[in-house]
Amino acid sequence: MVRGDRVDSVEYARRVNAAADLAGAGVPVAAAARTLASRYGVSVRQARRYLEQAMAAGHLEVPESSVVFTVKLPESLAGQIRARA
Template structure:
């Protein structure tokens, strides 16, 4: 959760929905599952009910991988191009760079070592 904000992040959301799914799979009634979630995650009964309803309608959700800040230095012109491409695509710089690095690493490219 962010400080001063009652919304939980994607990882916490997935944890709560998956806990609700576990309770439902174990045979708990919707109302009982909501009570357990509200107590376990210190959220309102209304919000807990939403997690249970999400679990009941869609099952478990994938827990997203934790994101970290990874700072690199690139030439200024490249940074401009990356920003422009992200803006054109409607995505974020992080999403664009992540996709590019995943693709690059999947192809097994290596750079020659500097001497």
């Protein structure tokens, strides 16, 4: 059994989209699950979950990766930004 950490939303969307591509190409579910399992190093059971999601929702929008952005601001400006947030 393959065991690993959870993937982030970007990787999840990529995997579901790969599953949707395989399903859209007419690849049988069992063969698509084996392909996804070997491609992403997951179990066939998890690969089937990606396929189920792809068949239910189609392609997912891949979210943009987020980054940490830190700046120094005057205290008064930081207070105004917090008040508006």
